[in-house]
Amino acid sequence: xxxxxxxxxxxxxxxxxxxxxxxxxxxxxxxxxxxxxxxxxxxxxxxxxxxxxxxxxxxxxxxxxxxxxxxxxxxxxxxxxxxxxxxxxxxxxxxxxxxxxxxxxxxxxxxxxxxxxxxxxxxxxxxxxxxxxxxxxxxxxxxxxxxxxxxxxxxxxxxxxxxxxxxxxxxxxxxxxxxxxxxxxxxxxxxxxxxxxxxxxxxxxxxxx
Amino acid sequence: xxxxxxxxxxxxxxxxxxxxxxxxxxxxxxxxxxxxxxxxxxxxxxxxxxxxxxxxxxxxxxxxxxxxxxxxxxxxxxxxxxxxxxxxxxxxxxxxxxxxxxxxxxxxxxxxxxxxxxxxxxxxxxxxxxxxxxxxxxxxxxxxxxxxxxxxxxxxxxxxxxxxxxxxxxxxxxxxxxxxxxxxxxxxxxxxxxxxxxxxxxxxxxxxx
Numbered sequence: 001x002x003x004x005x006x007x008x009x010x011x012x013x014x015x016x017x018x019x020x021x022x023x024x025x026x027x028x029x030x031x032x033x034x035x036x037x038x039x040x041x042x043x044x045x046x047x048x049x050x051x052x053x054x055x056x057x058x059x060x061x062x063x064x065x066x067x068x069x070x071x072x073x074x075x076x077x078x079x080x081x082x083x084x085x086x087x088x089x090x091x092x093x094x095x096x097x098x099x100x101x102x103x104x105x106x107x108x109x110x111x112x113x114x115x116x117x118x119x120x121x122x123x124x125x126x127x128x129x130x131x132x133x134x135x136x137x138x139x140x141x142x143x144x145x146x147x148x149x150x151x152x153x154x155x156x157x158x159x160x161x162x163x164x165x166x167x168x169x170x171x172x173x174x175x176x177x178x179x180x181x182x183x184x185x186x187x188x189x190x191x192x193x194x195x196x197x198x199x200x201x202x203x204x205x206x207x208x209x
Numbered sequence: 210x211x212x213x214x215x216x217x218x219x220x221x222x223x224x225x226x227x228x229x230x231x232x233x234x235x236x237x238x239x240x241x242x243x244x245x246x247x248x249x250x251x252x253x254x255x256x257x258x259x260x261x262x263x264x265x266x267x268x269x270x271x272x273x274x275x276x277x278x279x280x281x282x283x284x285x286x287x288x289x290x291x292x293x294x295x296x297x298x299x300x301x302x303x304x305x306x307x308x309x310x311x312x313x314x315x316x317x318x319x320x321x322x323x324x325x326x327x328x329x330x331x332x333x334x335x336x337x338x339x340x341x342x343x344x345x346x347x348x349x350x351x352x353x354x355x356x357x358x359x360x361x362x363x364x365x366x367x368x369x370x371x372x373x374x375x376x377x378x379x380x381x382x383x384x385x386x387x388x389x390x391x392x393x394x395x396x397x398x399x400x401x402x403x404x405x406x407x408x409x410x411x412x413x414x415x416x417x418x
Binding site (some may be wrong): 064 | 266270280297312339342344
């Protein structure tokens with residue numbers, strides 16, 4: 001098993017945090033996106049989507065989506081469970097994973113990739129040229145506020161996103177909140193639950209991964 | 210367990226197909242979105258995200274995301290397995306679910322919701338007003354072509370999206386291809402694998418669900 005990784009971007013970071021919470025070490029190869037290594041033949045032969053993270057299994061199968069990578073790790077290394085401890089907790093975790101991805105991660109990604117010059121013609125990750133849409137960046141900024149409000153409401157009376165246990169929903173949500181910092185979006189003072197939770201999960205050793 | 214459903218839109222359809230493949234019957238309540246029933250108190254008390262499908266569990270927990278609903282059904286009714294039959298097939302199914310969602314479903318949703326007058330100020334599902342961005346609709350149309358190309362390439366030499374077995378990846382991909390018809394996007398003649406596969410999965414009795 002080999003993980004293609006890079007420090008900095010949010011998508012590989014959540015996989016590293018997940019592995020740190022599991023206490024699992026995997027052989028890791030750094031792919032320097034800033035130097036365009038993901039567009040070179042050596043990497044596209046492994047992942048023609050040209051995205052990081054990618055997990056190459058011993059069979060040669062390559063997983064290119066963080067969600068699939070983390071579910072695979074969960075199944076191989078079940079302890080501690082990060083996708084829920086019973087059928088109902090798993091359901092709530094899965095539900096929040098989609099909300100965090102669609103309302104949180106996508107909003108921040110839209111805000112960033114449709115504005116800064118570095119992503120010109122690469123407004124969506126992958127191998128295709130996709131032009132930036134400035135109005136989408138603005139809309140993303142507004143949606144980040146909605147996401148902060150919703151997550152704050154969810155955290156009312158709860159230690160973690162889905163209840164008493166730290167799960168992959170907390171990992172993904174923390175990474176989104178930190179990712180929003182790249183477009184200078186801070187959690188507003190009114191979102192007290194979110195601020196309390198973010199401070200706490202950021203203290204975990206895994207957050208530095 | 211109670212499913213809030215509506216014939217027509219793609220998101221509830223994939224849950225119905227999934228249930229049909231499992232042979233599972235669930236008490237179903239129709240929420241007539243076209244008449245605004247999802248904005249009325251009776252429904253927002255159940256799902257304040259105002260989206261369909263929603264699955265209300267006997268405990269009162271409500272799942273609002275199709276992905277979480279189908280994973281819950283899979284765990285309660287494991288046969289036939291639709292999320293893969295072993296750890297590696299599950300990984301590949303999970304990987305393709307994210308690709309189908311991000312590259313396929315989101316592209317079609319962007320194309321539709323940012324163009325037709327019916328979705329004015331509701332360019333994203335949910336309770337918030339979100340304005341349409343016509344350029345995003347155009348970009349979505351282009352991304353549908355990319356998705357068709359990628360799915361066609363994946364289906365080369367394969368009976369189903371992830372190999373020999375029909376899975377939830379086939380359900381979601383079929384629903385996306387049919388959804389694209391709403392913006393008059395047909396699979397091009399050059400995508401022979403995709404046309405062959407789509408004709409075959411559309412013949413399954415579940416496709417009518």
